[in-house]
Amino acid sequence: MCPDGSSSPQATSGPIDHLVIVGNGMAGQRLVESLVRRNGAPRRITLIGEEPCPAYNRILLSPLLAGEMEREDLTLRDADWYVEHGVELVLGERVETIDRVARRLTTTSGREIDYDRLVLATGSRPAMPPIPGLELDGVHAFRDLDDAAALTRRAENGGRAVVIGGGLLGLEAAEGLRKRGMTVSIIQRDDRLMNRQLDVTAADLLERELAGRGLEIVTGAQLDHLEDNGRGHVTAALLADGRRLPAECVVVAIGIAPNVALARTAGLDVNRAVVVDALLTSSDPAIHALGECCEFAGQTYGLVEPIWRQVEVLAARLAGENAGDDAQARYVEKPCATKLKVSGVSLYAFGAIEAEDGHEVLTYHDPEHGDYRRLLLRNGRLEGAVLYGDTAAGPWYFEQSLAGRDLSACRQALLFGQADAKALLDDTTSKTPHHQDSSPQEEAA
Template sequence: MKEKLILIGNGMAGVRVLEELLERAPGRYEVTVFGAEPHPTYNRIMLSPVLAGEKQFEDIVTHDRAWYAQNGFDLRTGTRIESVDRTAREVVASDGSRMPYDRLVIAAGSHPILIPVPGKDLPGVITFRDIADVDAMLAAAGSGRRAVVIGGGLLGLEAANGLLARGMTVTVVHLMATVMERQLDDAAGYLLRRELERRGLAVITEANTECIFGDGRVGGVRLKDGREIPADLVVMAVGIRPNADLGKATGLATNRGLIVDDRMVTSDEAILAVGECVEHRGQSYGLVAPLYEMAKVVADQLAGRTDSVYQGSVTSTKLKVTGIDVFSAGTFGADKDAEDIVFRDAARGIYKRIVLKDDRIVGTVLYGDTADGARLFQLLRSSEDVSAERDTLVFGPALAAGGAAPDPIEAVAALPAEAEICGCNGVCKGKIVEAIGAKGLQTVEDVRTHTKASASCGSCTGLVEKLLKSTLGEAFQQGSSVKPVCGCTTYGHDEVRKLIRAKELRSIPELMQELAWTSPNGCSKCRPALNYYLLCEYPGEYRDDAQSRFVNERVHANIQKDGTYSVVPRMWGGVTSAAELRAIADVVDRYQIPTVKVTGGQRIDLLGVKKEQLPAVWADLNNAGLVSGHAYGKALRTVKTCVGSEWCRFGTQDSTAMGIALERATWGVWTPHKVKMAVSGCPRNCAEATVKDFGVVAVESGWELHVGGAAGMHVRPTDLLCKVATPPEVIEYCCAFLQLYREEGRYLERPWPWIERVGIAYLRKRIVEDAESRRALHARFRHAISFTQKDPWAERAAGAAAHEFSPLAEVVA
């Protein structure tokens, strides 16, 4: 006959015991699980994303009712255990039922602390511990506007961030001088507070709450210095205390929590305890990783492995507030025998501190760049002597060995087998690598299913993916459906753009922190792409980052093989004047420019300009009304034209005027790659419009619009987009096409492969068939270009000598 096992508490710690027991002794016990909440097990770590709207409750359920049934566990939700008869070995439930046990496991969790101030019992004052609390906060967020969170620790900041995401005005009041003072030092706490305030949170530190006031319902919080903060909702997140109530009532040994020995056994040999309700060697834990370490020992004991012991945990902390990377582990107090290694990069908001004692890491705090957290935590746990790499410790393992900046994949590959990858679930590298090989795992989801790594807070997902890459090598690359932007990330271009919009990311550092970039500051591949995507998403708001541009774009000229540069002034539609030619000739003479050449795009190229001459050359050209032709830019290069009906006997429309109108309407705005246009005055197509990115061919009834041509290494004729009748329509359709390409093209993707990827039918639907979509695209393009044509290098465009050919002058305007 099976032994009877009762588990009191259906939370993460208790259910982890059942999972571990299934591995060790499946079928040994007849198991009954009592849970006070009406739900099956869910991941409490992910309550913050539910509050913020990033996940639904169903997304964080870890074990549904079917799991209990499949494993033969009797789950009784919404049922509390009122008492334990240790003599009879029976539990008495809140529904009046009695049930015998041979072994009993108590996993009662913890109680949130309510500070004893007047008003703490008013409606609208809640804690943040379970899904019921989240539901209450969401209800308040729907009907109220202002929230106060009392407590600036880990849980309080996550609650505040979630309420802010729900549209509330949020104030955090915190008793101590810095937020998260238990996990962060003063410097990191300052950086975190500054970032939270930048996001819109109000933070008041050294704030002692006097009372919570309100007439029948919460109305605000009064501090002891007299300040009053109005509130429709008050969240108390000042800490937790072990729930030892049942243990005390049962006569078990208790202090702050249920006292257990190293076997996780209470003062009654038949009763074990696990989780936040426990006190072990005078210590209680509120983080999930120690609870899971306890669960393994409890399962060992239940399976008969009586030599298994728990000796305490070294913990680390990661903040789950979206887009803020914070990691801490160990101690970093005022130990006079300890040494500090500190790295700061104020411009990027990065701060690293490693605390050493006797050449061993005893603490670390990382802010802004936490990629090295797993390695430092492993060194801390192993108490390894780091004196040999002391001078380079803060920079990573490759530099410690005298190498270059570490490759993220190689850095993960170099971690020892015992290195912890998933702190929440206590999963080491060796276990994941073994599972990948033994079970043929290919994806992060596979690893999550079989090992639990990344199944809780998800912050180790990047590490798991890198471990897959380092283990599978080319096999992983071949199986990857999304090509990443670069080696700094696993996200593809489309994913990055979607996340910029969804998460409203507004700077490169914020984006890299939010999307867990593996390098502290990106690389030459990703930074230009991110700079472009942010420019496109936030025209006029985002400030162009010059350091994220290629050298040609920084100096506004094309570098040549001998280190000199070529300068191409813009000539609207390929048309120039005597005044412009004289200005160019004067510049050539003044700076002794060796070569002057007409380009294939009907512009004049000044070749052989020295780098130090560029500012003066451009100043002289600007003074003559000539602006950059962007021959170096991911932007409109040229609009090539023929002379059209103004001069040619075959011309059907004024192609020169149309080309000038197009160029004036579209120049200066950044695009994923270079863009070339042409306008031909008749179907003879002298301007070669049918091999351009956007080509216009005049016909008797109006204009044919062509897209997606190429005439370089890859030759591709254009696709006919549509026919239009009037010049204003040409401008509108062209701007809509360019904006759609700007918004959906991948950085360094020319228009033709983008069109082949999405299909010409998609373009026709968005631009031709859907007039509302076309007008919206056109409006967004005009909005963007209203800022880019005010760029310092374009500021003289308004005063440039205009070539206004009636009747198109109004189109240009």
């Protein structure tokens, strides 16, 4: 990898003969779909997935658990699609070793596959805290179809469940189990739900909504251990302060850990994840990494938006559409917005969560209707937003923030959303002589 992280030497010249992608998750599947539409794509593509079924939409696992969707609704492409596009699909096998000198993979079945270029899209696994009792029957993660199916079976007879983690995934799992008929408690170590995305007011509104549905929210809680019923099955979660939460089912949803064992065994540079440059190339120029298993400039990934941008960069690279010297062809970090996938809860947030020195704080709160908006501006530019209830203006706020637009002209209407704010901005622009129209950045230059 080049010292500046901007480019890597070419592993081969000319079109790629055989591309192998390890990982048939959402990232690997999107890469394949992007490649088959391009001229100059690799002549052969082999896609290897450890799960026995073709790629599916993991984002929809929450509504699947809640009974709002059917299993077939999650499938991205059926087996016929791969045949039609000349993609060899290998399912139910895990890649065990990579011989980088011979450029050859070996799977759990003993299958050997040669490659000219390799993409690791091995995703992630649930992060597990060092808590005694995690090995007990009745303790689950919530990461794949098998997890969703197991939780659905557990919920058939009702009973009590404890979800460890009050972030996005934990709340979605808890609501899904509640809708399946279980009594659910959520343990959150921080003092509020979704502490990485929400301020105190929005988190309080969310907690009230979920508590009103019957979920028990326990914040500021430290899990000590899970209790065994004497027959190897979980029966309760014990907190550090002595509280005991009965549970026949426990879901661990505290985050994810990149799957890097294969890359590490192969001798690639690995930190928290597989280290890549701005062209998604690892320390071996013939091997790329993509999605949740990769790390760029110290960042790892768990949201689809940056991963989709990675896909476009890598697809263009693999199809020979750029030589890597074009800045537009490189991956760059951009802010992402957060939305919660719980039916009946509208939430949208991005950027800074807590106000800092120099921030102007604009707030609107209508407790009666459950609407809340808080905007953080610096020198007229939007740096963070939290919206709860009416989130229609969220994407427009996010667009203005990404553009770095000076919103001073519409400050008084900014909290009322796009229509009122945009009208003031357009009016200001129309009254400003063209030769005087310059942004603060342009004036500084």
